[in-house]
Amino acid sequence: MPQLRILVVGASIAGPMAAYWLAKAGASVDIIERYPSLRKGGQVVDIRHSAVTIVRKVPKLEEALVASGAPLQGLQMVGKANKPLVAIQPTGIPEEQFLISDFEIFRDDLATVLYDLTKDNPSVHYVFGETVSAMRQEKEKVIVDFANGLLPQSRYDLVVAADGATSRTRALGFNCNVRDGIDPYNAWAAYCTIDKDLLNGSNMGEFSVSTPGRGIMLGPDHVKGANRVILMGNNPRDMPERLLPYQEAAKKGDNAMKAYLVDFFKGHGRDEILAAVAESDSLYATECVQVKFPRLFNGNFVLVGDAGYSPGPIGTGTTLAITGAYVLAGEINDHPGDMAAALRGYSDRMQPIIKDMQKIPAGFPSVMTPETDWGLWLRDTLLYVISYVMVVYQLKPVAQFFRWIAGVYCIAWARDSYGIPDYEWKA
Template identity: 50%
Template structure:
């Protein structure tokens, strides 16, 4: 396999992970990223089950992740007056997690950790501010011909891997489809930013508040000072093209996006006025819609998809785990087949499909529980949650709703023998 040349598109979580294991298999890897530098903003993500297994296969990564996880004691849900009525905490075991993960970390920090583990590898080269312009494959021809938009010279690769997210431009090129083809909306979006002021007075418990229709806001401790805010909105499932206005605001820039968020949350209640004041001053706003990606195949010829580009799971909270797992399995299966890309891709598909199907299952009623649409539904949700917290049953119930995370032992992964070990 040592002669294989791999092109990876996307320098976030899936891309560097795949590069790390391809390099262990003896391949030379080029990673391109359309942004001029590594993106270090974004939402909090968590690592579960098979993702924990993959993390532990990269020496030093678990310690680096633990050093950068959220310093939180849990998340308490509060009423309009700020009084809590129930608290969600971690299980205390990384191998049997609940709704909150033991490895809760900002997406940007995790991306930076993986970048640091790969940037000095002699078999891996990064090129920022670059995109794929075209991908040409011919039947019976081993090489994939790739041209680029911003100066990188055309080149031939044995495999091209798209790791550039749910709205992957590279997927559209490699699969000859539209950017939004294979995307299944959930009618939900989330926005994240940091505040300068500490709105929860040093509490290590995050505070979460819901209002109708379908709005949720959390304010959490930030070790750098101030808070981290999440604003999520779930539109009714019957709504058509519900996230179009958000996408348009994102395309128009931060000022437009801020005004859109203010218009959706201005009468939310609780600490909303203070939060929106901070929103208008922030410089690290990030927002995206929550979607599922479902493709008929994870590869086309010598072009493959990893992570959200191929299987964004939506509400389940397993996107990061799937990205780590898919990157490991893709590199491992091609290594196991001695560099036979065709056979390795077929094995990648067969190995990943059951994992994708299981981790993409949304537990019943989760959307309506997370973000009720009516006053009655919100009242029922809040009081049921309060009852579960009072009765001490909440720990067991939240493990059920976190079951897509499950036990690490329920998702065993193959052990691969890498050429460069």
Template identity: 55%
Template structure:
């Protein structure tokens, strides 16, 4: 791919990871991001199964990820009275992970690590505050017109859509709406960084849950004077009115979103967290959804990460993006003069991995934020069983009568079973 030009749209976790691996093909890489800079803040993400395999191919990258890991020693599930019901911890084994990963890291920290790996390469450049306005392609390339004038209209050999589940690039490529090919999970999450340490220096996070369908996670931050907050809501399949209010609040900006959160969590019992979120200037939200595109590419525009196969709330989205970046770059590098074959191979290799990692365990995502008191009791029992069996290795995977329950989550918890090819880059 030497002397070829590749445009990557999106600079969150997926975009920089794609830039790192695609740069190894020798192509000239341009990454555009509609925000003015890398976004900070955000929730903790984890790396599992094939994502671990790919990260371990770059020892320095794995070392940086481990060094920047979230300062999280466990997650305590609290009762309505604030008492700990159980505490979830990691197993210490990347091949047999629990509800907590051995690679637990905040999204902005992971983005920065990946950004730093690619930004100094001679064949990679980032352009912030820019996005594609239109794309026209033929069998030899894609002509891209940009919205804000930071880049001139240019022709690229390949465009990579890495701009999230509501990908504008996917909509341009497939002539559809941004929500087409998305399947809503009737759940959402909001993320904030608060300027208070409500954990009182503890490195154990806290999960509080109330009905119907409300949950708040409080996490320690690298800055001991502040915490990260994850606010979650889930709804029955017929409760589209609340999902509509959430979407309208996201469109309305921080003030509208804070008002929505205040109303939704009224009576939850963590007014200290909600007051801190109200005062925070770091807040964003997203809907829990899966993307199942009819194809992973169209001509010379390829879908990658959440734009092509968002996993939703099952904890495998980051690993899918990491895996997809390696496979896409590897196939392009293996077929430098036959892009059509490279994209076809990428699609064929990723499809079974996507299908497996997108499997929704029974009850998800509502099991994390149940609608009823009975459902909350069941949730706590399930967490106890899974946590116990993941930490007691002698029970893995089926030695106990309830081993089948852990098996429902094996795609996220188990070792890499996907036989990711070895690609030889120069």
């Protein structure tokens, strides 16, 4: 049987992970990325649940992730006047995680680890600075044209879109608009690295909140004298007009976005962070959305990760990306010569996982960044009580009760319950 030739679009997380497993399924993989290199910066992401199971199937990958992990000891919730409220730390048990994961890693570091895992594989070929300009399906093949000429027009057995929630490749593969299948959540987040250490050498991050729906997270960076910042705005879903100023700033570029952030956080009380953000050259802002596309594949074209099922504000995107990449390759491995059956198997296995990991608990994410002062007081009080009881009464029934309450807002923060299969890989 001739070797499968597969194109993967996107080199962030889902793309390299898919390339690794597809190579083990015996495929030849071209992986393209529209940026000239791996993108730097980004927020802390975590690996939980089924993704922990999958990571442990890759020799030495868990060790590499731990070695590259973010220097984040925990997260200090900060109230008015910068008063510490409660500190949240990892459980120390990767299979039973709380708000802070035992696998916390910066997005760019995770992408680098996965790139290093695959870049020397003879079955994987990376091309940076390239995008798909057109494609058409013909006799169970996909004919692909490339925008920048770094690859010639090529015929593939499968094209995998792994290029994010606003995937341009998805629009080509399904002949639809980029925004089709996107469910806005009326929220946004902005990320950057600042060249100041406002934590004074501490590895304990800080999360400050003010109304309405404003939050700033400050965390340590690998580089001494630098911090990473996440700024976020959450609005009620029935008030889409509140998102318009952000969207206008996003269209105009970094300077407009920095001016918007300063205005948005006026009175929040962390002006020193905003001043440092204004001087940063690494600002990246994105709208918070879920992707609920009606199908995961169309002929020999398939969606993986955020391109097919971005979970929005609940923090399961990395877990879904790693899980989807593994399951897609495993089903291709187990259905030699029958791509249609492989893609059906992938979709059937992933749909219940996606449905579960896209569940947004009542009141989330406003429970973390409340709209009103009353809501903020209630949040702070509950966090304090839950944290205190879990620390002081760790092994008693009352602690288990509070763990159950916390679990309502921890969709993918416990043990793997999906029965991820062990595929017998060809290569």
